[in-house]
Amino acid sequence: MKCFRLMLSVALMSLSVTAVAQSDAQKSFDTLKTLAGSWEGQTAASGTPLDGKMMHVSLRVTSMGNALVHEMTGAGRPDDPITMLYLDGDRLLLTHYCDAGNRPRMAGKMSPDGKTVDFDFLDVAGSTENGHMYHAVFTVIDANHHSEDWTYMMPGDKPFHARLDLQRIK
Numbered sequence: 628m629k630c631f632r633l634m635l636s637v638a639l640m641s642l643s644v645t646a647v648a649q650s651d652a653q654k655s656f657d658t659l660k661t662l663a664g665s666w667e668g669q670t671a672a673s674g675t676p677l678d679g680k681m682m683h684v685s686l687r688v689t690s691m692g693n694a695l696v697h698e699m700t701g702a703g704r705p706d707d708p709i710t711m712l713y714l715d716g717d718r719l720l721l722t723h724y725c726d727a728g729n730r731p732r733m734a735g736k737m738s739p740d741g742k743t744v745d746f747d748f749l750d751v752a753g754s755t756e757n758g759h760m761y762h763a764v765f766t767v768i769d770a771n772h773h774s775e776d777w778t779y780m781m782p783g784d785k786p787f788h789a790r791l792d793l794q795r796i797k
Contacts, residue, residue, distance in 0.1 A: 652719045655737040655744050659695055659712055659719075659765060662686045662773055666793035670701070675787070677701075682791055684775070710763075721746045723760045729753030731760045742767050758782050771795040 666684040670677045682701040689696055697710035709724040719735040733746035746763040762778035779787045
């Protein structure tokens with residue numbers, strides 16, 4: 628009987644550890660889902676043609692709440708890259724469908740204050756000849772303001788950084 632109790636205790640402890648890891652990813656995902664809506668703001672990308680350009684961002688919860696679609700458009704841009712955010716087990720993942728023709732994946736972690744989700748590069752599918760997205764940070768300021776920081780790794784491993792300070796328009 629003691630053996631059974633010990634095995635039951637170990638099983639329950641391992642389940643509770645798994646639940647904590649999943650709840651951290653779920654908490655991060657739930658925070659990002661609060662950003663669903665339409666946003667606009669200017670790009671800060673010093674010394675580039677993107678600097679000062681007005682950008683529009685749409686975030687939409689889809690797939691019965693299992694995914695968040697991020698779509699970005701801007702004046703003078705011929706297309707709009709799509710980013711999907713979703714849970715994969717106990718991880719929050721991001722896949723960026725890039726206009727460079729590749730699909731980098733990143734894993735997200737929430738900051739201790741619960742306002743920032745920081746995505747680190749995992750891997751990339753497709754050619755990196757023209758570079759690839761490497762890092763993303765989403766910071767919730769309040770219900771109507773958030774910022775996004777995106778780092779693109781140019782050919783030759785030269786990082787390019789752009790920041791968006793966004794205001795909710797819907």
